[in-house]
Amino acid sequence: MTNGQMPYKLATIDLGSNSFHMIVVQIDAFGQVTILDRLREPVRLGGGLDAKGNLSLEAQQRAVDCLRRFGERIRDFPSENVAAVGTNTLRLTKNSREFLHRAEAALGHPIAVISGREEARLIYLGVSHSLAKDQQGKRFVMDIGGGSTELIIGQGFEPLHLESLRMGCVSSTLAFFPDGKLVKACWDKAVTAALLELRPIKAAYRAIGWESATGASGTIRAVKKVIQQTGLAPYGITLEHMYRVRDMMIEAGHIDKLKLPGLSEERKPVFAGGLAVLIAVFEALKIDRMLVSDGALREGLVYDRLERYQHDDIRDKTVRAWQQRFQVDQGYATAVHLTALKLFNRCRDDWKLPSHLAELLGWAADLHELGLAVSHSSYHKHGGYLLEYADLPGFSNEEQRWLSVLVRTHRQKISSKLFGLLNAEDHQNALYLCVLLRLAVLLHRSHKEMAPRIERLRVGKNRVELRFADDIRAKKPLLLADLEREQVFLKAVKVELVF
Secondary structure, X not given: OOOOOOOOEEEEEEEOOOOEEEEEXXXXXXXXXXXXXXXXXXXXHHHHEOOOOOEOHHHHXXXXXXXXXXXXXXXXXXXXXXXXXXXXXXXXXXXXXXXXXXXXXXXXXXXXEOOHHHHHHHXXXXXXXXXXXXXXXEEEEEEEOOOOEEEEEEEOOEEEEEEEEOOOHHHHHHHHOHHHEOOHHHHHHHHHHHHHHHHHHHHXXXXXXXXXXXXXXXXXXXXXXXXXXXXXXXXXXXXXXXXXXXXXHHHHOEHHHOOOOOOXXXXXXXXXXXXXXXXXXXXXXXXXXXXXXXXXXXXXXXXXXXXXXXXXXXHHHHHHHHHHHOOOOHHXXXXXXXXXXXXXXXXXXXXOOOOXXXXXXXXXXHHOOHHHHOOOOOHHHHHHHHHHHOOOOOOOHHHHHHHHHHHHOOOOOOOHHHHHHOOHHHHHHHHHHHHHHHHHXXXXXOOOOOOOOEEEEEEEOOEEEEEEOOOHHHHXXXXXXXXXXXXXXXXXXXXXXXX
């Protein structure tokens, strides 16, 4: 998406717990999407987690080899035209940063880990764009992944209720169908465990209701295909159909003896766990019939990126919604935002700041007073906590950590330990952004007056020099006191402030 032109090609990659998917699409001048290529490999990333939550070297190597092959296909793509996301397994993996360094090198593009609810939002976006536009009423959409299951109720293209539950085809199969056993006792335990996971949300979802139910991704498509090819029904999925398939599997007794029409050898190792989860969802939510969509997370990423390009970024909407929810003074926040970006633009070349960091700085400025809704005392700490742990639609986990660090360090003493939330190579840039946000806030400390005009701004690696157009010693003694205090705070992180 360069030079203000509509992107010719866009690639999206889903690093799922069971399979990795990539689609390459072409987008014309009218925003119409045409899929040029689809790639899928069964990496079984979720099966590589050990008891301590670390990803095994074998699983990492399978993933890296797959991403290297994907990377060959999109080697010439600019990174802004590639959206790659990791889901449940990478949310759980303790050594995810170590793996992501290898994975990004293999793919040749950045990879973001997203929250469960963000995954659900993107799934709904992908599915809703694949359905008939004239379909009225609320839609129920679900996706069973390798390690998580997303349940969404929405209308049109807007998700209204989002849940991501920690149960999936890989995790359920590993937990309840050991060594390929398919006996009835295994099924009872698997379905019961899924029903327990659904218990906290089933009453609310059933009360809301929906007019249609749609499933997405590999497990549900596989269930549909088996139902069709066993002659149970020409289309759609019902509970009765799934019970019949389950009974066939119990009769086989073991995965080695299982021969279901339509079930591929690739899907067979994780099919039982996925079917058990789907049965439980139908039972808990009283679903009569479910149709199957071609859209899923990777298609949702396409439409999400398209919306960003068309200046309808969900992240901007999220920031505005949070400002309203926490009663942030939007006029003041905007003034700090504009000043922070002016400072960024004047320092960008000397500090070699990547352009995408301007967005993060702006959003941090918009939300820096967020914590005042909790308490005036140490409000920067409250704001940082909220931004680190809340669900922020549109934002990746790493973007949320950036916002949390910047808001947490925008005033008072700067704890260098906080930068440990970010990748080591980002620490210096994070410190630069921290300095810029602190200065922007300081220059607007009164909340009412215009920021004093900076006549000259020079920066070095660990130095910031300001010259004001007016004599602040005579005209702004409070600003002078603030700057002198700021000198002390910045000196503690080895940054020299001269004015």
